[in-house]
Amino acid sequence: MYKTMLANRIKGVIDLLIGEEQTAFISGRHILDGPLIVSESAAWMKASKGKGFFLKVDFEKAYDMSFALSRGLRQGDPLSPFLFILVMEALNVALNSAKEDGTIQGIRLPNNGPEISHVFYADDALLMGEWSIINALNVVRILRCFDLASGLKINFNKSCLYGIGLDTFDMELGALIFNCQIGLFPFIHLGIPIGANMSRVSSWKPISDKFKARLSGWKERTLSFGGRLTLIKAVLGSIPTYYLSLFKAPVKVIKELESIRRRFLWGNTRDGRGIAWVKWADVIAQKSAGGCGVGSIRDMNLSLLAKWIWRFRKEPAALWAKVINAIHTQPRKFSGIPVNKKINGVWLKINSIEDDMLKENISMEKLCRANVGNGVKKSQKDVLLRIDSSVGLGGGSGEGGQSQVFYFLNFNNCVLFWQIVV
Incomplete structure (x- = not known):
């Protein structure tokens, strides 16, 4: 009981403690955010003819080793996932600190976009960056330090290295530095093929x-x-x-x-x-x-992909949205959704659903409506009065009727926000 209570309490603040590179067990973050970031970063690097590496890190599991029994949390405990990602946050902080002081170089996206060096989903870690011997050596040093400090042992023999723009010599040298296997594109990350042509x-x-x-x-x-x-x-x-x-x-x-x-x-x-x-x-x-x-499978596919467009407008500060904004700078038919047709990645295909929906007389512009606010953050006590263009203020029974406006204005401790759907 007390473990469930602690887990429920930590849910409210865990997103403030864990970096945006971690997408597991945190409300508002999704498992597919990581594969989208990796896919778009790889597509941009291929289009820009850059040289980069992707290191899929394998952590040893409990069944890979023997250990003495002691007090702790059993697997399946509601608190254990949060404690685990708190441990993984140490690696996240170490990589970000090294990236900020120039010790390692991630994939530097254009247009003042973020520098992507890693994405996590629990213990599924994928590290990436610009290729250089010094960069690879520094990444190994950080992983070794995390190994010694946390006890999460990294199995380099089962880890795998993938490269973009690298010749055979660079790949063999990288595998020697990381002491890992060599893999080829496309590869699987969280069950999703990275770098595959999904039009085939x-x-x-x-x-x-x-x-x-x-x-x-x-x-x-x-x-x-x-x-x-x-x-x-x-x-x-x-x-x-x-x-x-x-x-x-x-x-x-x-x-x-x-x-x-x-x-x-x-x-x-x-x-x-x-x-x-x-x-x-x-x-x-x-x-x-x-x-x-x-x-219908087709309708289901279009609906699931349309959610990305909704999320892009709803979560502009999310890491995956920043990646999309940096790589895709050319807005498409309806405002706010950038699409760069030169980057043949996942995002280009996602936005092509607009044409499919228009064939069914469904307008994405009408589905994704934005509310214009005054920039003031609302609390739970604040009341939001939403005025649609089809609803007038003349009647007393409508959504924006005068009687409701009078009631809201006379409600104690209430801040009234006027928002017009555009």
């Missing part, structure tokens, strides 16, 4: 293989129609969501995934073809519209 159908083969494995043939024969329908919904909600949250799936991939689901639902087997009792459009339609509520 072959890049989505792991997803289609998982679809086929989960919706295997024996389940078609043993499950009822309701059971198959439930399993389809579960597979859609778990397997492709992670990829679809960052990458725009090609049309051919979506058709293949829909075909797998369709054949499984109607009981298609090698022995024969099942009967499609209703149109597939009715199956994927919402239950309120008379459908089965399975949902």
Whole structure:
């Protein structure tokens, strides 16, 4: 009980203690922020023909060593994740301090953007920077010091080095300095392929293989129609969501995934073809519209990618948003969203969903509306009066009616903020 209480209390202040490079266990930070930062940084370095390295650090786990039993927190304790990222914050501070005094050089983004040297998700650490022997040696020294100070041992033999613009000699020299393996682009970070061309159908083969494995043939024969329908919904909600949250799936991939689901639902087997009792459009339609509520993979993909545009406007001070602003400086059709078409990375594909939504008569500009404020920070007691252009002040029953305005103005200890939706 007391551990849960301590965990709930530390949640309110942990974001003030942990640097923005750490994205695990902190409210408002997302696991895909790190892969987006790494992908865009790598795409920019390739476009600018720079030389850089990416070091995927492997920390030894509890099952890699033997240790004496003592007092502590068991795995799964609600407080242990926060204590762990507090320990990892020591490495974050060391790397940032070395970056500030010039001891190490991260990837220096253009247009006064941030210098990216590392991203963390719990103990999944990815270090990056401009390539030089001195830079690599200093990174090793910092990792060794953290190893000795924290007890988190780094397994350099399982760590892996990736390079951009580096020849074979530089890669072998870097592997000798870090005492690690040599890897090639694309590589996997937090389950996301970094540097892969996700417009190719072959890049989505792991997803289609998982679809086929989960919706295997024996389940078609043993499950009822309701059971198959439930399993389809579960597979859609778990397997492709992670990829679809960052990458725009090609049309051919979506058709293949829909075909797998369709054949499984109607009981298609090698022995024969099942009967499609209703149109597939009715199956994927919402239950309120008379459908089965399975949902469209394409619509799900567009919705998940649209969230990035919403977050970009909502979180302009986030590290990933600063990276996007630095690399992409040319605004697209609707204001506030920069896109540099010369950088063929993840962000370019994310913003291409605007054209797809326009084909469905959905305007991103209307979905992403901004409120104009007066710059004063609001407290919980403050009341926000939101005035839409379609709502006038003449009536007394509307959202911005005169009776409500009079009530707010006469409410004690209340600050009234006027915001107009534009």
